[in-house]
Amino acid sequence: MSLSNLDLLNECDGFPYYQVDPDLYAASISTYFELRVQGHDYAIGYMLPSVVEIFRNTPNWTVDDESRILTLAGGSNAEERSAAVMRTFVAMKETKHFKVLDKWRNELYSVNGKNKELLFDVERCATPLLGVVTYGVHLTAFVRTGGKLKIWIPRRAKTKQTYGGMLDNAVAGGIASGEGPFESLVRECGEEASLQEDLVRERVKACGTVTYFYIRTKEAGGETGLLQPECEYVYDLELPADVIPKPGDDEVEEFYLWSVPEVREAMARGEFKPNCALIMLEFFIRHGVLTAENEKDYIEIVSRLHRRFEFPTL
Amino acid sequence: MSLSNLDLLNECDGFPYYQVDPDLYAASISTYFELRVQGHDYAIGYMLPSVVEIFRNTPNWTVDDESRILTLAGGSNAEERSAAVMRTFVAMKETKHFKVLDKWRNELYSVNGKNKELLFDVERCATPLLGVVTYGVHLTAFVRTGGKLKIWIPRRAKTKQTYGGMLDNAVAGGIASGEGPFESLVRECGEEASLQEDLVRERVKACGTVTYFYIRTKEAGGETGLLQPECEYVYDLELPADVIPKPGDDEVEEFYLWSVPEVREAMARGEFKPNCALIMLEFFIRHGVLTAENEKDYIEIVSRLHRRFEFPTL
Numbered sequence: 001m002s003l004s005n006l007d008l009l010n011e012c013d014g015f016p017y018y019q020v021d022p023d024l025y026a027a028s029i030s031t032y033f034e035l036r037v038q039g040h041d042y043a044i045g046y047m048l049p050s051v052v053e054i055f056r057n058t059p060n061w062t063v064d065d066e067s068r069i070l071t072l073a074g075g076s077n078a079e080e081r082s083a084a085v086m087r088t089f090v091a092m093k094e095t096k097h098f099k100v101l102d103k104w105r106n107e108l109y110s111v112n113g114k115n116k117e118l119l120f121d122v123e124r125c126a127t128p129l130l131g132v133v134t135y136g137v138h139l140t141a142f143v144r145t146g147g148k149l150k151i152w153i154p155r156r157a158k159t160k161q162t163y164g165g166m167l168d169n170a171v172a173g174g175i176a177s178g179e180g181p182f183e184s185l186v187r188e189c190g191e192e193a194s195l196q197e198d199l200v201r202e203r204v205k206a207c208g209t210v211t212y213f214y215i216r217t218k219e220a221g222g223e224t225g226l227l228q229p230e231c232e233y234v235y236d237l238e239l240p241a242d243v244i245p246k247p248g249d250d251e252v253e254e255f256y257l258w259s260v261p262e263v264r265e266a267m268a269r270g271e272f273k274p275n276c277a278l279i280m281l282e283f284f285i286r287h288g289v290l291t292a293e294n295e296k297d298y299i300e301i302v303s304r305l306h307r308r309f310e311f312p313t314l
Numbered sequence: 315m316s317l318s319n320l321d322l323l324n325e326c327d328g329f330p331y332y333q334v335d336p337d338l339y340a341a342s343i344s345t346y347f348e349l350r351v352q353g354h355d356y357a358i359g360y361m362l363p364s365v366v367e368i369f370r371n372t373p374n375w376t377v378d379d380e381s382r383i384l385t386l387a388g389g390s391n392a393e394e395r396s397a398a399v400m401r402t403f404v405a406m407k408e409t410k411h412f413k414v415l416d417k418w419r420n421e422l423y424s425v426n427g428k429n430k431e432l433l434f435d436v437e438r439c440a441t442p443l444l445g446v447v448t449y450g451v452h453l454t455a456f457v458r459t460g461g462k463l464k465i466w467i468p469r470r471a472k473t474k475q476t477y478g479g480m481l482d483n484a485v486a487g488g489i490a491s492g493e494g495p496f497e498s499l500v501r502e503c504g505e506e507a508s509l510q511e512d513l514v515r516e517r518v519k520a521c522g523t524v525t526y527f528y529i530r531t532k533e534a535g536g537e538t539g540l541l542q543p544e545c546e547y548v549y550d551l552e553l554p555a556d557v558i559p560k561p562g563d564d565e566v567e568e569f570y571l572w573s574v575p576e577v578r579e580a581m582a583r584g585e586f587k588p589n590c591a592l593i594m595l596e597f598f599i600r601h602g603v604l605t606a607e608n609e610k611d612y613i614e615i616v617s618r619l620h621r622r623f624e625f626p627t628l
Contacts, residue, residue, distance in 0.1 A: 018332040019624040181606045205602035209616045288519035299627040302523045306620035310333040313613040
């Protein structure tokens with residue numbers, strides 16, 4: 001198996017593009033329901049009909065089969081809506097309707113409206129059922145020796161439920177509701193890579209976002225076909241040679257310090273967790289590793305790493 | 315006048331997005347004609363009806379009013395099509411149909427198909443009439459002193475026909491048909507900033523692309539409303555303190571070495587050539603100047619600086 005960079009991108013950014021294939025796009029969209037919040041006449045997510053079916057006759061939700069819209073009708077502010085959403089998913093967890101709800105995290109993610117206002121919070125593991133945008137932070141830690149980059153790459157513990165044993169970014173995590181990306185990153189740097197807070201605050205550099213529209217496969221766990229538009233804030237951290245990231249919990253097995261060719265070969269072999277491979281691609285683009293001269297799909301890859309969503313974002 | 319970063323982006327990326335406003339998108343698209351090449355059933359550009367009108371009954375072109383498609387029907391390969399296109403525009407220049415053709419450059423741009431193959435070459439000044447994707451290179455030259463960035467910013471000669479007296483990127487130019495982006499950049503670095511070729515080759519770093527869909531205003535010169543999707547390959551060049559860019563021709567008046575706040579203030583005052591302001595925005599995102607914490611439209615800006623087009627690209 002040798003995956004091209006476009007193959008790696010296609011794994012995570014599987015939702016069609018209207019501007020490239022309007023017919024395929026229309027055919028896809030027509031199978032989904034829009035998720036809306038009452039009083040806000042725009043989509044905040046796309047949902048599978050099989051998921052919407054379970055919301056039918058559930059308090060606080062209304063299904064419009066004609067327009068294919070599921071509306072969260074309960075609650076008149078963020079707090080009330082969040083409580084209504086929580087009650088729904090707690091009940092659905094009990095009734096074991098959805099496998100993804102078995103991985104309850106007790107972590108709330110925010111869902112935002114067109115004015116970036118909070119519409120409601122929702123338990124993290126339920127977000128793919130709603131098809132709403134989720135947010136994370138991903139850090140690439142590297143050293144420069146003799147003008148060459150070497151990159152710190154962790155391997156996930158084999159015991160992890162999802163993507164066990166696969167390669168990852170130095171630090172990566174989801175952003176909880178109310179938390180800012182930078183503060184989230186600083187916290188994760190300590191938890192996941194045992195990096196000193198002052199070193200991180202001094203040296204880390206925000207470098208943009210990577211956005212992609214993932215259609216969940218069995219590797220993600222739980223129901224397949226669920227829609228998961230994701231926005232990852234990306235950061236670079238150039239480390240001194242004597243700072244060595246160490247697993248801070250049992251989620252990481254070990255850290256490797258690899259040359260760019262070593263990383264690229266592991267990517268081509270499909271050893272990276274799919275969205276972490278995208279973060280590496282974007283890092284390689286910003287650092288002149290991938291160029292128009294050596295990557296035939298350069299323009300397409302750069303664009304698609306920064307997809308604009310159908311839904312409002314933070 | 316104080317322009318936000320989103321205002322600066324809106325000036326260059328004015329074409330609507332289907333995924334954000336399908337109704338506005340459909341209303342816009344329905345006023346245009348698609349440009350196609352015979353035997354290739356997809357759009358390679360959007361054209362104004364007022365422009366298409368002039369192609370009616372012109373040899374080598376067919377107008378389908380029902381489907382709103384203008385097809386280049388002459389020629390069965392790139393060479394023959396290029397010759398047919400050239401004859402058309404030479405004639406239109408003579409008949410003075412379009413003001414944009416007064417600025418004939420004797421420079422050919424390439425128009426490519428879905429397999430990245432050359433469909434035809436076309437005189438540079440005619441590209442906005444066809445609405446096809448054009449390509450350029452933009453370089454940001456900077457120095458780092460005491461951990462602070464300072465950026466080399468040229469001011470365009472007041473006598474330049476377009477955007478005279480406005481601020482620019484250190485080096486910027488269009489990519490001629492058949493030329494690679496990197497070689498184009500090296501050439502422009504010598505011509506526009508008097509930078510030594512070996513210094514450029516050793517130090518310059520490819521950092522991605524900036525893509526946006528411009529609707530031409532009067533500032534661009536010639537007819538307004540023409541559609542101009544552009545792809546700029548972006549490069550960074552960190553210069554030693556003792557290397558000072560110098561105007562290599564009479565197109566640049568002088569170079570300033572400005573701090574980040576000085577550059578940002580000039581951007582907010584609208585002093586930059588619009589697409590050069592986008593290159594600065596993207597530079598600021600990659601270098602941690604603009605972050606999620608200090609720019610409320612961060613995600614939207616990052617996405618829109620990397621727009622995916624309706625048309626095939628190189």
